[in-house]
Structures are given as structure tokens and as C-alpha cells.
Amino acid sequence: MQTAVMSKLFGEYSLDQACELTVESGYDAIELMGKAPHLGPETTKETATELRAHLDELGLDVVGLATYTGYYANREKDDDERHNELEALEHYCELAELLECGLIRHNPGGPPEHRATETDYARAVEWLRRAADRATPLQIGVEIHPHSIVETAATAVELFERIDRDNVVAIHDAGNMYTSNASYGPDSLSTLGEWLGHCHVKDELQIADPNAYGSYSVERADGETLFRSCLLGTGGTDQQPLFDALCDREYDGAITAECHLAATPTLDESAIASHERRAIEALWNGSTPHKSGRL
Template structure:
């Protein structure tokens, strides 16, 4: 099966959930990855609403490769807070069941790897194992996104966490844009090291810059100190996705690649142009 394309609905965050899906289908994506917070697929949605949305997606010919939740972040939380995260996560498992979606994003949180302790990994792994056991009841895989400023910000640290969780239905979401920030390899070596633990792929472009006042710029503390980054359109930043896509082909990856460009926009028409650009670039990389 060929690699398929999806769009993260956060790119179209100024539209309703239904309007965003309609535009994604019109542009020509294969899938739609909902942002699981207001104004899109937040946990307060009823199952009736989610069922109606599933029918809408069926009419549009769109699949849901992953639910992009913001749940988890167990490191540093009390037992009561962790239990609450689990309950919210299970709500999204119910949504995934309705939407015929096999992956739900759920993360460990925590400090960056350079500050993380063994206790941080142990704490996160124990709660993620509980989450995985709940997810298994829905035939769902947990996707842990490789993300800066978490204990899973590199391939090595993510692999360590997955080993400590020790559940077959937990894997990694590859994100070259995030890995560029932490200076982790995001090409062939990353895909080979993740192996069967690679369950989903996010794609976005970033650029290191000197001016924090440029549109969309954000600052993060890295191993090299405080640095400034700016989201860019795919193919116009510093993240060369070519080797990644070659590696995905070599590995026989047959899932989705989800575009999640964070370039700031002013108008709804700008959103459309961003979504169209990202698909064109994804298709070029896949070609």
C-alpha cells in the first residue's frame, strides 16, 4: 500500500471541524488528522456528534490516521492529575473507535532529556503502560510524538521510554521538524533505529533565525542555549525531508504522513494556500 497524505486540522484552526475536513478533501488529501482541542475535536464532544462527523468524513472520502490529542504529560503530575489524564484519554479512545482510527497521540511530557531523571522515565512509563492497556481494549496504538522539551525528544530517548513501557501497542510518531530543533538525526538513521516502533509521521519545516520578532518566531532552550526558530512552508526551511522520505520508502512504511505547517496566517484564504502548498510538496517528496 502506498504512503498516504493527511493534514493536521490545526493548519485550518480558524474554520469549524466540518469546514476544515471539507477543504482537506477538496484540496486532495487522503486523510484528516483532527486537532483534539477546541474549536475542533475537544473531549467535550458527544458521541453523537462524533458519529455524525464520521458520516461526514465518509461522504468526503477521508480517513482519520491519528487523533492528535494533548493528553498525558505525566512527568511532574500528582496521582490525581495523572488519573484525570487517563480519563480524558479514554474519552478519545471512544472517539477513535467511532472514527475507525487506529492511533491516538498521547505523550509523557517532562523536561528535556538533558534534565530528565530515571524517576521521570519510570513515572511516565508506568502511566503510559496503564494507558496502553486501556487502548488495547479499543484496538488502538498509542503514538508518542518525538517532541522537543519532553523526555521523548530524540530517537534514543523515545526508544528508552518505549522499552520501559513494554507494550506492543505503543510506538513513535516521527517529526523531523521537532528533531531538527534538538539536532537529532531525522533521516535514514532515525527510521532504521525506530524500526517497527515507527507508527506515524508528522511533517513540518522550521528554520533557525536570529530575530525573535519575525512572524511566528518562538524561542526554546536547547543544548546550545536559548535559540529562536521560525515555522516555514514545507521545502522553504532548513529541514531536508528528502532523506526521510527515501528512508520511509526503503522501510516499506505504508502509513500516513501528516502535514502540520505552523506558518502564521492572516486570512482564511491564506490557510487554503498553506494547505495546498503542503500537499504539493508532500506529493513531490513522495514522487
Template sequence: MTIQPALFSKVLRDRSLEEAAELTAEIGYDGFEPMCREPHLDADRTTDEVTALGERLDDLGLEVPCLATYTGNYAGKSESECEAELEELETFFEFARILDCDVVRHDPGEPAIRTATDDDIERASAWYARAADRAAEYGLTLAIEIHARRLCETVASTERVLEAIDRENVGVIHDAGNMFLVGEDFGADSVRRLGDDLVHVHVKDERRVDDPDAAGAFQLETDDGLETFQPRRLGEGAVDHAPLFDALAESGYDGAVTAECHVPQNEPGDDVAVAAHELERLRQLITDAN
């Protein structure tokens, strides 16, 4: 198993894109996953800017495992809005080619699967298939992140959407933190079920809390009702990632695992401390799995 620890630039969201990349390398990560919106790699960047970024990442020895776009979300949008999403997505295809990146995150969208209709799934999947066809022209893979409040918030619902899309260049981003929120198994069974469709991995920690005013707390409607969660640093919440990493090792996963911790950051330098902690914990999980 070869896993390369990567950092989601959102962890360094108050830094410029260039400073975030430099800090990522300085901390010791192997990969840098750009947040594809302001102030980082938004669609208004010029190709010259992206080329300069690619050259700097090469100098820093950083790979780009995935472009984390916020495109898609087709259900409930008009035809013209969906077309606009495709146009913006194609901009990121150009960026991916410049940055030598093979995977682009793209989201079928809301609503949560338990409230979704067959029409929601059919519409989102049809537009997603069009996006995949465009991605194929660039030799790219589109990746659906398993995410709460989405059509793809469980392995089963993700499998259903993948079947409806029916394109070979569409895969899945495993996210144990997101799966924990909705009570979904995020360990060995999820890795086995996803199989070759698993193309990328995100990690973050969360825990249930009683106080909605706790730092960073957010509320989510689940099958158990309205629950409150709080983001934590890896190893300090309720998401045990060890079985996931064991399963990745067993499956022969060869790729990046991106840390995307979203704990509150109130003091200057907190973002660097968080990123360094996540890398230390990631390395330990990789070592233990090996």
C-alpha cells in the first residue's frame, strides 16, 4: 500500500493560495488539494495563474490528487443553471490538465436520499452523465464525495446513483467523517462495497454533542432526528479511522488521503497547528495499517 498524505487547502482558508501551498510543503505533506473557490482556486483564475501555481507545486514537490470543486448540484436547478454548472466545470478540467491532476470532485447534489424522489435521482444522474462525457474528453475521472444532506450520503445511495449515471470515468470519494454523521458504516465493509469505484479518500473527525453553542457545532437532520455535531482534530472525536486504513491496506489502495479538518481557528497560526496535527495522525494511521 502506498498512501500519500495530502492537505485540503480549506484548512488554510485564510491564507492566499500560494502561501497555503508553501505551508503545506513546509509542514511535510506530499499532496495539495486545492479548494476550488475563493480565495483559492476559483474558476476566475487565468491559465497563466494556474500554470504558475503548477510550476510552484512542482518546485515544492507537491502532487495534486484531486480538484475539490463545488460544481454540480443539479436537482432543483433550471436547464440554464445546469448548463452553467457544466461550463464552470469545464474550466476546472482545463486547470486539472495544467496541474497534472486526474480526479475532479463533482456533486450530483441534494436533497438527502431519504427525502429524494426518483425524479431527483434521474435528473441529477442525467446531467452528471453529461459532465462525465465531457471529462472523458480530457481523460479525467469525476468523483462523487459521500456527503450528508446529499443524494450520495450512504454507500447504497451512492451505488444507486453510480448505476444511473453509468459511466466508467465516475468514482467515489470515501469520507468517514461525513458517513459518521448519518450513521453509515465507514470501515472495512464500506471499502469492500465500493471496490474499484473508490478513487480518493478524505478524512476528518467529528463527535456528537448536546450543546448547539459549542465551538464549531452544527445541526443535522438524521434518521434519529435533529442532532448536533462538533468537528474535532483526528483522534479527538468519535470517528475511528483505524479500520478504514486497515481496509485500504488490505485492498491495495494506492493514492492520496486528504486531511480536511474543519475545527474552528481563532488564533493566528492555529491553521498550521491543525494541519501539522492532522499530518502526524495520518502518518500514524498509515504506519499502523502497514
């Protein structure tokens, strides 16, 4: 298992600085935010080549490109816009190869599951199949995410089976699934099976006060629900059973810290990143001792 951090956590810094802070915070790898000031769609191949050299100096792997591309199910998009998304994906594929990264996050889009129709799913299937064909041999990572047509492990599997491409995989995110009121523990891993490609971890907490600092709203079938982001281990997302299950299946991929808690004068980005890494390691090492792959 590799520990990784989403560079968005260091979004106020340049990409070079974000990479350096990642190493200083003790991580093995980084997942790159696919927008400015990090790896936006305007990033050139020359910049990617220079970045790879810097990463080599730091001894840092790239485990994913978290792009903001796709969104094929979005009803306001027309087919010309969807073709543009495919072209943006192709550019990120070129960057990924230069960065020696095998996974690109590519989004199916919304609306949320409880409002999605068969037409929405059919549209996503058609265009994600095209995306997968263009991305081969790289993997397309579909993140299980609120406000999208994929909010649960079961829906992800149904979508992947319809797409029928081996290089489309799930990005499991327990924090997202907690806010969507979806199961995120061992059963979700069992449901995903071999479709599991990558893991994000973050902690969220359901709250009642709309005026609470950092509060945000998630549209669910049972109504609008309020949450706030927390440090890993201090919110409402019980991650230990998930980590136990990852250990049981001898998961050897990366686990990316994606804490959305805003930095403060007393808790800066480096302190947040360091806390998340220590929490990930504690969760992993708290799993069944006799299993292999422990830190």
C-alpha cells in the first residue's frame, strides 16, 4: 500500500511546491489536481516532462490525475461539448504517459442517482465507452461521488458492466459514500470486486447547523443534508472496517488522502497532510496483524 495525497490539499501553492510539501509530509506518492495552478488542461507536454524530472529528484510517484473532464450525463451538455471532453481526455492521457501515471479520473456526471433516468445512464455508457477506448492502455477512474449517477458501489458495477471495458475502474471514496448515505464498508469492496482501482479517504460529519463553519449541503433522496469536513478520525466516517477489508484482500494500490478541511492559522496545509498520513498508517496497521502488506 502506498500513501498518497491529493495535490488539491496544497492548492494555494505551485505544483513544484505541492510536490515538495508532499514529500515533507511523509507521503510516497501524489495525485495531481487537474486544474490550475497544478495540472490544468493548458499544461504542455514540456511542462509534464519537466515535472517528471522533478518528481524523480524527490522520489515521488504519481498515482492518478484527478481531472475535471467527462460529465457526459449532464443534461445541459450537447454532443459537441461531449466531443470536447474526449479531446481533453486525450490530452491528459498524453500527460499521464509522460508522468508515468496509469490512472485518470474521468467523471460520468449528474444528476444524482435518485433523479437519474435510463436516458442519463445510457448517455454516460455510450460516451464513457468511447473514453475508455481512447484512453487504452491507461485506466479511466470513475469516482463514487454525491450528485452524480454513481453514488454507490452497486451502481458503479452496473455501469461498468454496461460499458464493458476492462480499463474502467472505480475510485472508492468512503467520505463521499457517507455523505450520499451509501454503504462504504467491507460490503462495498465485495460488491466492487475486481472493479476496484483506487481509494480516496476523507472524513465528513453530518451536522444540523447551516451556519456552522465549513458547512455544505448534499442532495439526497431523503432531502438536503448538511455536512462539514473533518480531520481523518474525527468525523462520522468509520474507516477501520474498510481498512480491515482492504488488508484482507491484500490491497497493494495507493490510498489518497483528500481532506477538504480548510487550513487555518493554527492548522496549515502541511499539518493537515501530516495528520491524514499518520491516520491512514494507523488505520492500515490497525488491521488484521497476520495479513501481508502492512506498513
